[in-house]
Amino acid sequence: MTVPDTSQTRLAESRSGAAPLFSATGVTVRFGGLTALDDVTLDVLPGEVHGVIGPNGAGKTTLFNVCCGFVRPGAGTLTWRGQRLTGLRPHQLAGMGIARTLQGLGLxxxxxxxxxxxxxxxxxxxxxxxxxxxxxxxxxxxxxxxxxxxxxxxxxxxxxxxxxxxxxxxxxxxxxxxxxxxxxxADPELLLLDEPASGLGAAELTELGELVRALAGRMSVILVDHHMDLVMTVCDRITVLDFGRVVAQGPPAQVRDDPAVIDAYLGEEASRGGDHG
Ligand SMILES: Nc1ncnc2c1ncn2[C@@H]1O[C@H](COP(=O)(O)OP(=O)(O)O)[C@@H](O)[C@H]1O
Ligand SMILES: [Mg+2]
Structure with missing residues (x-):
């Protein structure tokens, strides 16, 4: 990894011409009457660390589970190297070059x-x-x-x-x-991380950030987490979910100042007293 963190925006821009390694397009997931994901589109470029953030209940884990084949979307498509994935099953991931860690450790x-x-x-x-x-x-x-x-x-x-x-x-x-x-x-081409920072202290959080950042360029990473600071420092691009919708998408500097993102998080602070998890 030769590109320092400060040039993440440039890095993302320089890659923006590349074809995505993995895409979810127009993904909708309903659980009974509740729409957990509503027309969500996300492209992951080769070698990019792509963050997915949003307040509790925003649909992050559901999106993660769609990407792993745990949850089948009611609408939308997944593509891997430009090929449409139909009937993706979790056990097929490893063979394709996709690895994941789960919110529970599963050791x-x-x-x-x-x-x-x-x-x-x-x-x-x-x-x-x-x-x-x-x-x-x-x-x-x-x-x-x-x-x-x-x-x-x-x-x-x-x-x-x-x-x-x-x-x-x-x-x-x-x-x-x-x-x-x-x-x-597994030496994956795409690594999916769901809430890797949960239960970690501040020092461990920094170390985790360094570990993930070191992977950039070598593999693509989807990092799902609600720790704003971690995601902002580690990711090349970020998708922000709120109530199952994409409210912002782009490099950290752009997303950080987006009023829709501030609203989403302030809304959470107000309704939950800032108690994440
Ligand atoms: N298996 C399920 N059945 C019913 N509702 C679910 C299920 N999984 C998630 N939900 C609901 O979908 C919404 C999104 O949840 P989730 O993806 O876990 O959000 P996040 O990971 O961002 O906290 C929430 O309202 C949650 O209660
Ligand atoms: Mg979750």
Whole structure:
């Protein structure tokens, strides 16, 4: 990453000619009588960190779930590299080069940290179960390569020292990093992060921001979070949702001063006393 944070706007502009890696177009989701997403369009450019912010109930998680294939939109389309995705299923994501971390961490308690991260690297496994069982040399070489990949991801996430530990014995911020490492081990082209900052303190928030920023240019990231400061410093472009609609979209400097964004957040402060979560 050679572009400093101060040039995020320029970076976004220079990429604006590129074809999107991933698009959601005209997405509408209704839960009974409630419209959770209303005609939402979002393009993610190659190598861009794209933030999705908005007050509680704005539809962020619903949009995230649409992008993961957990929620099927009532209207709208998803495209990946210009190809329309129909009937996207969550288990297909990894093979396509999409990885995600969830609001709950979803780590396997019975596996070590390294084993957990190895599950993220699984799409690079070349040998089948049979040859692994027979411990054939190529299966062992395969296992070594996967382990190296997993350790590299743990190192990047700053938690390699915990490789042999079980998630249950680790503090929450460390577990968050392990979940992040597991997603990185898939070497995704698109990384989807839902509320990665939830439950983190101020110092950890800054570190998370640096971790995510370091990914820019190498992969595209969709960062869903309600921490304005984090999203503003880390993202190239931001989509702001309020009551399921896109109320603003653009680089941080532009979105920050948008009256519709200020309204959305002030509205939340007024109705909830600023208590996010
Ligand atoms: N499975 C569901 N069934 C019914 N309503 C839902 C469901 N999921 C979300 N909602 C509603 O949709 C709206 C958007 O929710 P959500 O996407 O979780 O917002 P956010 O993540 O921005 O807080 C909220 O009003 C929420 O109550
Ligand atoms: Mg949410």
């Amino acid at each position: 396997f308690g019975g596996l070590t940290v390294l084993e957990n991260v190895l599950t993220g690297a699984d799409r690079f496994r070349r040998t089948g179960f049979g040859s692994a069982l027979l411990a054939l040399p190529r299966a062992r070489a395969d296992e070594r390569a996967l382990t190296e990949r997993a350790l590299a991801a743990l190192t990047e996430a700053g938690v390699a020292e915990y490789a042999g530990r079980y998630p249950g014995s680790l503090p929450y911020p460390v577990r968050k990093r392990v979940a992040f490492a597991r997603a990185l081990a």
